[in-house]
Each structure stands twice: as structure tokens, then as C-alpha cells.
Amino acid sequence: MKMSGAQMVCEAIIAEGVKTVFGYPGGAIMNVYDEIYKQNAFKHILTRHEQAAVHAADGYARATGEVGVAMVTSGPGFTNAVTGLATAYMDSVPLVVISGQVPLSLIGTDGFQEVDAVGISRPCTKHNYLVRSIEDLPRILKEAFYIARSGRPGPVLVDIPKDITGEMGEFIYPDHVNLPTYKPRYKGNDRQIKKAVEAIVKAKKPLLYIGGGTVLSNAYQEVREFAELTQIPTVETLMARGVMGAKNPLLVGMLGMHGSYAANMAMSETDLIISLGARFDDRVTGKLSEFARYADIIHVDIDPANIGKLVDVDYPIVGDVKTVVNKMLEMIREKVDPDRYQVWRDILARYDELHPLSYTDSDEVIKPQWVVERVGELVGSDAIITSDVGQHQMWTAQFYPFDRPRQWINSGGLGTMGYGFPAAIGAKVGVPEKTVINFTGDGSILMNVQELVTAAEYGVPVINIILNNHFLGMVRQWQTFFYDKRYSETDLSYQPDWKKLAEACGGAGYDVTTKAEFDEALRSAMEGGKVTFINVAVDRFENVLPMVPAGGALYNMLLEHKDQ
Amino acid sequence: MDKVRRVISVVVANEAQVLARVSGLFAGRGYNIDSLTVAPIPDTDLSHMTIVTYGNRRVIEQIVKQLHKLIPTFKVIEHTEMVEKEMVLVKFPIEAPLADVRALCEAYNGGIVNAGTEMFIAMAADESARIEHFVDAIKRYHPLEVVRSGVVAMER
Numbered sequence: 001m002k003m004s005g006a007q008m009v010c011e012a013i014i015a016e017g018v019k020t021v022f023g024y025p026g027g028a029i030m031n032v033y034d035e036i037y038k039q040n041a042f043k044h045i046l047t048r049h050e051q052a053a054v055h056a057a058d059g060y061a062r063a064t065g066e067v068g069v070a071m072v073t074s075g076p077g078f079t080n081a082v083t084g085l086a087t088a089y090m091d092s093v094p095l096v097v098i099s100g101q102v103p104l105s106l107i108g109t110d111g112f113q114e115v116d117a118v119g120i121s122r123p124c125t126k127h128n129y130l131v132r133s134i135e136d137l138p139r140i141l142k143e144a145f146y147i148a149r150s151g152r153p154g155p156v157l158v159d160i161p162k163d164i165t166g167e168m169g170e171f172i173y174p175d176h177v178n179l180p181t182y183k184p185r186y187k188g189n190d191r192q193i194k195k196a197v198e199a200i201v202k203a204k205k206p207l208l209y210i211g212g213g214t215v216l217s218n219a220y221q222e223v224r225e226f227a228e229l230t231q232i233p234t235v236e237t238l239m240a241r242g243v244m245g246a247k248n249p250l251l252v253g254m255l256g257m258h259g260s261y262a263a264n265m266a267m268s269e270t271d272l273i274i275s276l277g278a279r280f281d282d283r284v285t286g287k288l289s290e291f292a293r294y295a296d297i298i299h300v301d302i303d304p305a306n307i308g309k310l311v312d313v314d315y316p317i318v319g320d321v322k323t324v325v326n327k328m329l330e331m332i333r334e335k336v337d338p339d340r341y342q343v344w345r346d347i348l349a350r351y352d353e354l355h356p357l358s359y360t361d362s363d364e365v366i367k368p369q370w371v372v373e374r375v376g377e378l379v380g381s382d383a384i385i386t387s388d389v390g391q392h393q394m395w396t397a398q399f400y401p402f403d404r405p406r407q408w409i410n411s412g413g414l415g416t417m418g419y420g421f422p423a424a425i426g427a428k429v430g431v432p433e434k435t436v437i438n439f440t441g442d443g444s445i446l447m448n449v450q451e452l453v454t455a456a457e458y459g460v461p462v463i464n465i466i467l468n469n470h471f472l473g474m475v476r477q478w479q480t481f482f483y484d485k486r487y488s489e490t491d492l493s494y495q496p497d498w499k500k501l502a503e504a505c506g507g508a509g510y511d512v513t514t515k516a517e518f519d520e521a522l523r524s525a526m527e528g529g530k531v532t533f534i535n536v537a538v539d540r541f542e543n544v545l546p547m548v549p550a551g552g553a554l555y556n557m558l559l560e561h562k563d564q
Numbered sequence: 565m566d567k568v569r570r571v572i573s574v575v576v577a578n579e580a581q582v583l584a585r586v587s588g589l590f591a592g593r594g595y596n597i598d599s600l601t602v603a604p605i606p607d608t609d610l611s612h613m614t615i616v617t618y619g620n621r622r623v624i625e626q627i628v629k630q631l632h633k634l635i636p637t638f639k640v641i642e643h644t645e646m647v648e649k650e651m652v653l654v655k656f657p658i659e660a661p662l663a664d665v666r667a668l669c670e671a672y673n674g675g676i677v678n679a680g681t682e683m684f685i686a687m688a689a690d691e692s693a694r695i696e697h698f699v700d701a702i703k704r705y706h707p708l709e710v711v712r713s714g715v716v717a718m719e720r
Contacts, residue, residue, distance in 0.1 A: 118581060123592045127635040130580070147635060181577055181638045305629035308622070 001172075005137050005165040006031035009098060012141035014041045015173050018069050020060065020429050021045070022053040026073025027113060028100030031165035033071075045429065045458055048450040050077050052422035054084020055448070058093050059423030060430040062409045063384055065218065067149050068093070068426065073100045075113030078159075079120065083416060085155050086124035090413025091239065092216055094153035096144045103163040104132065117159040126154030131161065134169035139177075146177045151184025152303040153216055184302065188319030188327065196274075196298045196315040197331045203272035203296075205344040206232050209255075212239025212412065213277015213301060215405040219322035223276060224248070226325050231338035233348050235263040237278050239412045242402035252348050253357065256284040257548045258394040261355035261557060264548065266348050267292055268555040275299045277321040279306045281413070290553035300324045355546070355559055357398055366515060368392060368467040368538040372399040374515070375437060375465065378522060383435040384427050386410060386462075388420035388444030391473035394544040396439045418447025424462040425455050435463070435526065442468040442492050445533075449501070455531035456506030463525045463532045466498060469540045477543050481561065498535035507531035569598070569618045571643045571717045572628065577636040578604050578611040585634050586613060595619060595627050599650075599692075599714030610638060616692070616715050645720040651689045651713040652699060658683055660705040672698045683708060 003011070009032050013021060020043045025033040036044050047053040050072045057068030068088075072081045078099045088095045101107065102114040118130045127147050129140045137160070144156040200206055214223050220243045227234050227250045234244050235255040244251040253260035255267050267273070273295045278284070285291040288310060298315040299307045307316045317324055359369040372395050375383075381403035387393040387410040402408050409427055411419040424438040445466055455462055469476075472490040479487050499509030508530045510521035518536060525532040546557040576582045583602060590597050598616040605612050617627060624642070631640045656665060658681065665686050669675050672695070674688035688698045692715055699710060 119584065122581075122585060122588050132580070179635065182635050303633070305626060305633055308625060 001170070002168050003171045004031065004035070005134050005160065005167055005169065006035040008137050008141065008169070008171050009160070009165065010035045010039055010041075011171060012138065012145070012173060013069060014039075016067065016145045018042055018067065021069045021071055022047055022056040022060070022426065023071030024050050024053055024073070024077060026077045026100065028074035028102055028162045029071060029077070029098075029165070030100075031162065032098070032100070045425075045454065047422065047425075047454045049448060050080035051083050051418065052448045052451045052454070054081045054095070054097060055087065055416075055419050055422035056426035056429070057095055057097075058084060058088045059386060059409055059426030061088075061093050061095055061426075062423070063406055063427035064430040065406065066094075066430075067145055068095045069098070070095065071098045073113070074102055074117070075115045077113075078115055078117045082120060082124065085121055085157065087411050087414045087416045087419055088155040089124045089126065091212065091411065092153050093155065094148040095155035096148050097155060097157050099157060099159045100165070101130065101159045101161040104161045105163070107161065117157065121157045124155075125157045126152075128157035128159065130159045131164055134164050134167045137164065137169065138171055138173050142174045143177050143179060146179075147182065151182075185318050186302070186320040186323050188300065188317040188324040190327070192315060192317050193324060193327050194331060196317060197328055197335070199272055199296060199298065199315060200230065200232070200274065200332065201335045204341070205270050206272040206274060206341065207266050207270035207295075208232050208234040209237075209267070209273050209275045209278050210234060210240040210243050211237045211276065211278025213321050214240055214243050217277065217302070217320050217322040218405070219277070219325055220405045222322055222325040222329065226329055229329065229338070230332065230336050231341055231345070232274070233266060233341070233345055235259070235266055237281070237284055238397050238410070240278070241397055241400075241408045242405045245403045246401035247403075252352070254397055255554075256281075257286070257550070258398065258544050258546065259548075260352070260357045260398075261546055261559065262348050262351035264546075264554045264557060265351045268553075269347075270295045273297045275301075276325065277301060280310045282310075285310065286548045286552055286554035290555070359542075362539070365539045366513070366518065366536055368395050368469070368542055369399050370515070371465060371467060371518060371536055371538065372396050372439065374518065375522065376401040378519070379435055379437065379526075381407065383407070383437050384409065384431060386420045386424040386427060386436065386438045388438070388440040388447075389415045389417045390441045390444055391469070391477065391542075391544050392439045392441045392444070392467040394474075395467070398544075417444040421445060421448050421462070421464060422451050424464070425451060425460050428460050428462050429458075438462055438464045440464050440466055441473055442466055442470060442495060443472040452502060452505035452507055452531060459529075461529045461531055463522070463534065466533060466535045467538050468495075468535055469538050469542065470495065471540060474544070480541075480543070481547075481549070481558070498533045502531070502533040505531075507533065509533045510535065512536045567618050567620055568624065569616065570624050571646060571648060571715060572615045572617065572631070573641040573643065573717060573719075574613040574615065574631050574637060575605070575639040576611050576613060576634070577638065578609050579636060582611065582636050583613075585636065586615075586631065589630055589634065590617070590627075593626070593630065595623060599712075601714040601716055614714070614716050641719055643717050643719055646717045647720060648691050648715055648717040649689055650692045650695050650715045651687065652695050653677070653711045654686045654688075654699075654702055654707045655683050655709040656686065656705055656707055660684070665702065665705055668698070668701055
């Protein structure tokens with residue numbers, strides 16, 4: 001069937017079952033926007049910044065497990081989208097970003113709004129395309145969706161020159177992709193899995209180390225079953241919060257730079273790490289030479305390049321976590337002795353008793369951790385929780401009772417301030433029946449604050465809780481610990497009137513200074529059905545603890561900091 | 565960990581951007597490239613790249629895995645038993661002793677390939693390490709210009 005390139009883009013989006021697209025029009029992508037106007041098979045949400053469009057598509061993808069789609073124009077439209085691409089790339093989020101490009105005849109001439117999009121995005125996309133002919137377009141679109149969601153997921157950019165979106169061509173959307181050079185491996189090697197299972201049975205202090213890959217592969221049931229069957233204690237990374245469920249007695253806690261004492265000690269003392277979909281990030285390992293010195297390592301990952309990247313692995317298994325864990329379950333069922341690790345579990349429980357994750361509450365001033373816990377009590381596992389980046393992110397990861405995967409959405413790998421609010425919008429659009437709450441800071445929220453307008457226009461009632469310490473808090477914390485309190489450019493005392501700002505854009509705002517006010521504000525926000533800012537004045541000098549100083553050994557944690 | 569020299573062949577789809585993807589991967593991740601050659605494989609839509617790199621075991625392993633990860637990558641061969649050749653062209657002033665240079669070139673699978681009124685050009689084709697020796701040896705004849713091709717390799 002003959003149609004224009006722009007129509008092909010829309011037809012592909014429909015064929016892939018995408019319900020909502022986020023974007024921002026401009027000269028080079030206008031043909032596509034003209035087709036969007038004419039159809040009603042999918043919805044388009046106009047964000048107020050291209051970066052937010054990509055983050056929103058990213059939040060949509062993480063909350064729903066489907067591919068997110070964002071659309072931007074050439075030049076500045078594309079460069080604004082780069083942070084969104086890099087964020088999704090670092091956290092392996094399936095996205096297809098479609099960018100307009102100047103006409104083919106102008107490419108390479110430094111034409112108006114021209115930039116080398118494929119060149120710029122190469123290191124921060126899983127793959128990218130510059131479409132050079134209308135004949136290639138249907139195949140490229142099909143491949144883009146396939147590559148984005150298969151194997152280790154990731155963002156794919158399709159850069160389409162304006163003349164191609166205007167040109168007519170034959171549209172036959174392929175049923176299958178034919179990419180002989182791209183063959184993700186899902187099934188782990190049976191012999192390796194068998195060896196790993198034998199190692200688990202023999203180990204005295206094994207530890208399940210659960211990463212974001214378990215969320216991406218929807219493996220949480222299998223992982224929980226495996227942990228429960230074997231009774232092996234479990235630590236979660238930042239990206240895996242919710243996989244085990246907050247109340248699961250086998251969950252020791254989150255590990256890493258701001259992980260719990262017990263979790264980090266578990267990692268330091270284990271004799272066998274069973275890593276599922278985790279990538280041994282430097283925020284998790286601390287000083288590499290001191291990391292898990294007594295442990296053999298089983299590493300299950302769909303990306304072979306993750307295996308052995310930083311630490312030597314004894315049992316490498318390349319495959320999808322869900323598939324591999326299923327196979328391990330099958331093999332271990334007969335051999336399992338859940339009592340075998342009782343002593344090990346007792347030791348970890350003792351560590352947790354010695355130094356539990358805690359904070360000193362106060363009646364004078366609201367503690368940020370209290371806010372997180374309170375929201376946990378009031379909305380719990382019913383809500384999707386997003387966050388920006390900073391202290392509030394770590395407090396949320398530490399203190400929110402995450403009960404299920406895809407409940408916790410944040411920028412882990414890239415650490416993108418400004419991610420949380422647009423991602424919350426995307427998540428709410430994708431899963432409208434859930435309450436969506438974004439924990440943010442007075443620094444982070446301003447980085448994409450213009451999305452108040454988007455959320456108000458489309459009636460997307462996400463609740464932003466600003467844990468406001470009038471500081472760029474995490475940097476301030478490092479300045480306190482490591483720079484002798486020289487608070488260089490981290491004092492954010494000058495602030496907008498948050499309530500008025502929210503109201504000016506069509507949302508609701510609350511200023512909160514007491515616990516009672518907070519409860520009342522949250523209740524009103526949940527009932528109000530509007531995009532909301534709850535501006536909570538919290539203790540200015542509260543620190544995120546415990547903390548493993550960057551480059552330090554995981555077992556050397558700062559547990560308290562008295563000098564405030 | 566000790567750094568080692570490695571010769572890696574990468575068979576890739578012969579399409580736009582693919583060289584940039586490979587070289588960008590090395591640049592972006594801080595790997596070293598000693599030489600890189602690329603040419604289409606006859607009667608296919610594939611290209612063969614030969615990359616000479618060095619690094620410790622972990623770096624080499626990452627290079628191979630990351631090359632595999634590129635969508636257009638068909639095959640990566642980390643050579644162990646290989647035939648390896650590199651070519652070098654050297655320009656001399658016409659005053660240089662032609663017979664001596666020719667004799668030297670012949671010891672390195674080469675010869676004189678061009679001569680004019682002002683200069684002549686010699687060629688040698690051999691293993692990289694031997695090409696180093698050759699380039700050293702011809703220094704005494706004051707070459708005007710030396711151009712090396714980079715390595716091509718084939719597994720035995």
C-alpha cells in the first residue's frame with residue numbers, strides 16, 4: 001500500500017500497539033505531526049521540553065513494561081533529547097525515539113537546525129538509524145522496536161530526514177526482523193547452570209544479589225520462589241527495589257554506597273554470590289580489591305559484556321534471568337536443604353539488629369525519612385513511586401516499603417536530576433489506575449518544572465513531594481564529609497513560592513512544616529485529582545546514612561555523623 | 565595485569581556508520597587502537613576489519629564483547645594462530661643507493677615500486693614486527709616519507 005513516510009511512522013506505532021506517544025513538534029518532524037493530527041489510534045502528549053518527552057516515554061516504559069515512544073524535531077529538539085536517551089541507555093529501558101532531520105540534500109551542510117544525531121547518540125543508544133531512503137523505512141521501524149525490547153533492552157533512535165517523511169512509498173510492515181548479526185541469547189548454558197547449582201548446594205553462606213535485570217525480564221516470581229525454596233538471604237540493588245517485597249524475611253536490604261549495614265556485610269562475608277541481572281556497578285562494589293573477598297561468583301546476565309567486566313566470575317551464565325532461574329529451580333528442587341544456611345541467616349539478622357537502617361525522628365522539624373515512611377504507610381504498594389536524583393532518592397530507596405517490581409522508577413545509572421517528574425507523568429499515563437508519587441528535591445524539581453503545564457493540561461494528577469532542605473543536598477553532604485563544610489554553590493536558599501508556582505500552572509500546591517500538615521496535604525492531594533506540589537520543609541542538615549565513601553571498601557561504612 | 569598486543573578481526577555488515585560505530589566504541593571506552601584496516605569482503609555485503617590493540621586480559625575481553633554487542637557485528641575473531649601482514653611504502657630521494665634499498669626490500673617481501681627524476685618509492689610487506697625492523701633499517705638512507713598500511717590478518 002502506498003503512503004508517505006510520515007504515515008508509515010504512525011502505522012508502525014499503531015502496529016506495535018503503542019497507546020501513547022510523547023513529543024514536541026518542530027520544522028523537520030512536521031510531516032509526522034500532520035499525520036498524528038489526522039489519526040486517533042494513539043494519543044500524543046505534548047510535553048514542554050524534549051528532554052521531558054523522552055523521560056516521560058521512559059517512565060511509561062518502566063511502569064508498563066512496554067516500549068515507550070518519543071518524538072522530537074531535528075537540531076535542538078534532538079540535542080535536548082540526548083539526556084533522556086542516555087538515562088534510558090544506562091538503565092536498559094526499551095524506547096524508540098523518532099527524530100526529524102533536515103532533508104537528505106542538506107545533510108552535512110550545517111543547514112538550519114541540523115545536527116549529526118546518529119553521531120551524537122551513538123554512545124548512548126543501543127542502536128540508531130539515519131534513514132536514507134523511503135524503501136528502508138518500514139524495515140527500520142520494525143527493527144527499531146525489536147532491538148529496543150529484545151535482549152538487553154535499550155533506547156533506539158530513528159532519525160528521519162524531512163523529505164523522506166514527505167515522500168510516498170510502498171508500506172509493507174514486516175512480520176519478522178531479519179538481523180543475522182543480532183542474536184540475543186535467552187537460554188543459559190545448561191552445563192554452566194548445573195555447575196552453578198552444585199556450587200549453591202555446597203556453599204555455606206550464599207547470597208542472592210538481585211539487580212534491575214530481574215525487573216526488566218519480569219522474573220520476580222521466579223526469583224522469590226528461588227529464594228523461598230532455598231532460604232538464601234537476598235540483597236537488592238537500587239534498581240531492584242520491590243523484587244523481593246519489603247516484608248520478605250529473606251530480604252536483608254539494599255546494598256551499596258547507601259545500602260544497609262547488614263546488606264553490605266552480607267556481601268563482604270558471603271562465600272557465594274548469585275548475581276541475577278545485576279552489573280556490579282561501582283556504587284555497589286565500593287573498592288574492588290576489597291569487594292566480596294571470600295566469594296565465588298555466579299553471574300547471570302543477558303549481556304555478556306557485563307560478565308567479568310569488573311570482577312572475575314567463576315560461573316558465567318549468559319541468558320535471560322527469568323529463563324535461567326526457572327532452569328535453576330528445576331535443577332535445585334531435589335537437592336535443596338533450607339536449614340543449611342540457618343547460621344548464616346542468624347548472623348545477618350544479628351548485623352541488622354546491631355545497625356538497623358534508622359534515623360532519629362524529631363518533633364521540632366520534619367525528617368525526610370519520616371515523610372517517606374509516612375507515604376509508605378498511607379499509600380503503600382498501591383502507588384507507583386518515582387524519584388529525582390539526590391538525597392531524597394536514597395531515602396526513598398531506603399525507607400519506602402516497596403512490594404512489587406515496576407513500583408519504583410528512578411534514574412539509577414545516569415543519575416539524572418529532572419528525571420522524576422516527567423517520568424511520573426509517563427508512568428501515570430501508562431498505568432492510570434495507580435497513584436503516582438514523585439519524591440523530589442528542591443534542586444531536582446526545577447530541572448523539569450515546566451512539565452507542571454503538561455500535567456495540568458492533560459489532567460495527569462501526579463503528586464510531587466519536595467523534600468525541601470534548601471540545599472543541593474547530596475553535594476552538600478559530600479561537602480560536609482569530605483570538603484570541610486565548604487558549601488560551594490549548594491545553598492539553595494532563594495526559592496520560588498512552590499504553592500503559587502503549582503497553582504499558576506493549573507495544579508495544586510501545599511506548604512508543609514508539621515507532620516499533621518503533611519498528612520492533611522497528602523490526603524487533599526490524593527482527593528484533589530490535580531498535579532500537585534507538596535513542599536515539605538525538612539531538616540536542612542540531615543545526611544543519608546549509612547554511607548560507603550566513594551572508592552572505599554563496602555564493609556567500611558560511615559554509620560553516623562555527629563558533627564552537624 | 566600485563567598488557568598484551570592482540571589482533572582482532574571483526575566481520576561487520578557493510579553499511580553506513582559502521583566504521584564510526586567501531587572506532588567510536590574504542591574512543592568512548594578508552595581502548596587503544598594500534599591500527600585498523602577495513603575493506604569489503606568480495607561477493608558479500610560484509611566488510612572485514614582488522615584491529616590491532618593492546619591492553620590487559622580484562623580490557624581485551626571487554627573489547628571483544630563490546631564489539632560483539634554492536635548490532636551490525638557478524639563475527640569477532642580474536643586471533644591466536646594467524647598469518648599477519650602489513651605493508652609499508654617508503655619514499656627516498658633519488659640520491660639514495662637504489663641497489664642497497666632494493667636488496668633490503670627484497671629481504672622483506674618487497675621491492676622498488678616507482679621511480680621518478682626526484683625520488684623513488686620502495687615497498688615491503690611483512691609481519692608488523694618485521695616492518696618495524698625494516699623501517700629502522702632504512703633510516704640510514706634518509707627516507708622522505710613512510711606510510712604504513714596497518715595489519716591484515718587471517719586465522720590459519
